[in-house]
Amino acid sequence: MLKFLVRGESVLEERLAQIGKMVDPESRLADIGTDHAYLPIALVKEGKIDFAIASDVAAGPLNNAKQDIEEAGLEEKIETRLGSGLETLRTEDQIDTVVIAGMGGKLMTNLLETAYQEGKAYPTLILEANIGEHLVRKWLMDHQYEIVAEQIIEVAGHIYE
Template sequence: MVDPNSRVADIGTDHAYLPIRLVEQGKVSYAIASDVAKGPLANAEADIQAAGLADQIETRLGSGLETVKKEDQIDTVVIAGMGGKLMVTLLSEAASRGAYYPTLVLEANIGENNVRQWLMDNRYEIVEEDIVAEAGHIYELIKAKLTDQVHPLTVKEVEFGPLLLKQKTPVFYQKWEGQEKYYQKLLANLNKAKQKDEVRIKQVEDLLAMIQEELAH
């Protein structure tokens, strides 16, 4: 999902595997590998040195997008492997400083709907989505481009992904069949409670109805 010849910042880079792969493949010639923790960043530095790419990949220590400066001329930000709420917090912090990036490539481990809502609210258009199963986990990938207008999404599109809804791959069904079981259990437990949280029950019922409708098609 990273466009060729872009200038990339990988936020929460851990071992810097992604920037290393992108540079090795010749897809990009410059990347920032950024992490909030010193340990992972030390790992990243060692891996970058071992790959002989220290002059093309810079490491930065700090929180979120605070490590990226205007003079870096970053046009693509990758944030992968964290929760959607945290991702939105980091993107919002940057936006509050007027820092918007032309292309975002995002992979939230949970709360993808929060991410899509933020993208819509901030005039990003979702241009590509994918859903993959890997080592017992299912991941959704979202690529979005900054535009000058709002690209409205329906409640369903925020929840399931506008492009994933069109593609409906076997992994899409696998994910939502699992989610259906999860919410059925949750609903049963909510209904057993002595003091029922009617608002939460209604939320879960609506979500279940939406999931079941998509699984039926």
């Protein structure tokens, strides 16, 4: 994942920027597999959202996220959580938008299905599978989600849906 600096401001690389454009203003966001929390940091900084959970299954990437959130001064607006998939989310978080990006479609649908079986459903899913996109589309159809926006981009010779 790339992070660019322009005049001291953090700018998202193209793939994350396109994902960020799909987030509705004032959403309560969960970024699953957040890595450095670049997406929630950028969205809070630009005033598009006011609350996010940055979640990752690995302590190392989550520590990177915590450090980046602290450097941005956004500890009051972005919480970090260690755990697998959507298990880190609680009802009281009132999350309405879940971003899962940069993992395979099989893992992504397993995470979504585990949450669904636990009675967790979220109105808006923004998903970017790096392989197995057809599995994600099938899961969405099987669970009565409608694809309302789609962007396909090429970055450094790789196609992202």
